Amino acid sequence: MTAPHQTLPLNPSTTQDSIPCWSILGAGSLGSLWAGYLSLSGYAVQLLVRRLALSDQTRSITPYQGERLSYPAQVSDIQSCADRSIQQLIVATKAPDALPALNAIRPKLADQATIVLLQNGMGAQQTIAAQFEQYAVLAACITDGAYLENSQHVIHAGKGLTRIGGLNQKGQAVEQQIAEQLQKTALQVELSQPIEQVLWNKLAINIAINGLTAVHQCLNGALAEPDKNQQVLQLCLETEKVMRALGLTVPEQGLFALANQVIAGTAANRSSMLQDTQKGQPTEIEFINGYLLRQAQHLGIDVPYNAALTAEVLQRFHQAR
Ligand SMILES: NC(=O)c1ccc[n+]([C@@H]2O[C@H](COP(=O)([O-])OP(=O)(O)OC[C@H]3O[C@@H](n4cnc5c(N)ncnc54)[C@H](OP(=O)(O)O)[C@@H]3O)[C@@H](O)[C@H]2O)c1
Incomplete structure (x- = not known):
């Protein structure tokens, strides 16, 4: 009622x-x-x-x-x-x-x-x-x-x-x-x-979680499974490299440990990117993993996992638009 x-x-x-x-x-x-x-x-x-x-x-x-x-x-x-x-x-x-x-x-x-x-x-x-x-x-x-x-x-x-x-x-x-x-x-x-550092802290977690939940069509908690968690690790390592090169502070316990805390704490959540793909709406991938990719290219840092994830989300969920 x-x-x-x-x-x-x-x-x-x-x-x-x-x-x-x-x-x-x-x-x-x-x-x-x-x-x-x-x-x-x-x-x-x-x-x-x-x-x-x-x-x-x-x-x-x-x-x-x-x-x-x-x-x-x-x-x-x-x-x-x-x-x-x-x-x-x-x-x-x-x-x-x-x-x-x-x-x-x-x-x-x-x-x-x-x-x-x-x-x-x-x-x-x-x-x-x-x-x-x-x-x-x-x-x-x-x-x-x-x-x-x-x-x-x-x-x-x-x-x-x-x-x-x-x-x-x-x-x-x-x-x-x-x-x-x-x-x-x-x-x-x-x-x-500085608000840039605050935005980066959230961005780094979104980089580790959102795109993967879209490609695997899964809740946040599923990223704790070993095969998917390995992908989380690679995304985090790439993100840390770029953050350090930009002079930003990386979380003290390491981004991977922090991402896993968030995954455990939000296990039942459907990320906004998963929701966007399920509603057939464009995602924010270009402003999450895509943003990291552009920063890395500018710095001459190789980020193959982020590049592949960005490309896959664009190809699978933006192509028909
Ligand atoms: N929702 C949350 O809990 C939450 C939490 C944290 C951060 N955020 C972030 O906040 C931002 C907004 O998210 P949201 O969930 O509120 O999205 P949303 O529900 O999709 O709302 C976006 C709104 O923007 C409108 N819009 C788009 N282009 C416009 C234009 N040219 N002129 C006027 N209105 C326009 C859309 O209108 P139409 O209906 O006409 O398309 C839609 O109503 C996103 O970046 C999201 O990641 C959201």
Whole structure:
């Protein structure tokens, strides 16, 4: 039985006219999660979608271990947004869509706009930081889990941590006040610098797990089986080589040991890449193992396991597109 809808009163301390407005590009799982929590904390939220549907204006969220709540959010298509009106933008698309989505919305950004990127993997963030250098660009590394029950209702299934930091100087200048805004929500948010190292730490684990779960069509836990675990080891060794060459810190216990801890701790999980392949959607492989491969090529380091895995995922799951 569905729990009755409730609506939280807006927080009186955050309802003055000066309250910042958040625009969220992409109303998928994470975009809806952040829209729900920001809106319930009293922020004005505008969700920007590609195609507007009538049902879009009624939105709800099931907070982590909580009851279903309705939240107010204005849902608009990108075209109807006024030029130079967006002050604070969260980009909540998948990694391959982030740059095209931002390019489409560029005329709508105010001169001093702040852009917060939520993408998994790496590569999209760096390209955007370079191409949108006149704006404050921040990246977030997120371990929460969320999914859409239907297009209007999001479930916060796994409580995690959001680490956030500026990617460019303008981003670093505002990171403290952006983190403080986000800390007023029910999300757990920490300011973390250097954010590149934080993104790499998550990337390294995703490199070891996500692509393999897609090619083997298996849950995370199956990667503990000896034949698959040997592949995890090779991916980890290659990743460590590249991280060291880039001057990054490698986990003290070694990446392979850490990856195995994550595999054991998330044994029943279906990775996002496995889910994407099962839904027939493009994966983020180019921004995970593919990103490592490009870095390795640049450094002249051979990473045959990552090269083969990237090629196999592209060939098996992207070819028909
Ligand atoms: N979900 C999680 O629990 C979670 C946790 C940590 C990190 N992440 C990362 O967060 C990112 C987003 O993941 P997600 O799970 O929220 O993906 P998702 O549910 O697929 O949502 C992505 C949304 O972006 C929209 N979109 C794509 N291009 C757009 C454009 N040009 N303009 C406007 N909207 C556009 C899509 O709209 P259409 O419906 O029109 O295609 C879709 O609603 C990914 O990088 C993911 O790896 C997710």
